[in-house]
Amino acid sequence: MDQEIHRRIEELIEEEQLLREGGTVDNEQAEARARELARLEEQLDQCWDLLRQRRAKRRAGEDPDEAQARPVEEVEGYRQ
Secondary structure, eight states: OHHHHHHHHHHHHHHHHHHHHOOOOOHHHHHHHHHHHHHHHHHHHHHHHHHHHHHHHHHTTSOGGGOOOOOHHHHHTTOO
């Protein structure tokens, strides 16, 4: 499961890099790109959070497969 999450993180990072490396765009395209980047960043945050949960459960002697992806609102609330 951890490998699957890492693989998904790599995919999201590649998508993010492609968007950031995109050429010049008009305002509408720039807004769409910004929305997509925000969506990718949220998904990345969820993946990293899930990995942290799995590691914490493993260290506590619990089943890491019991960890679940949390809603974006909850994960984003951790930012400081």
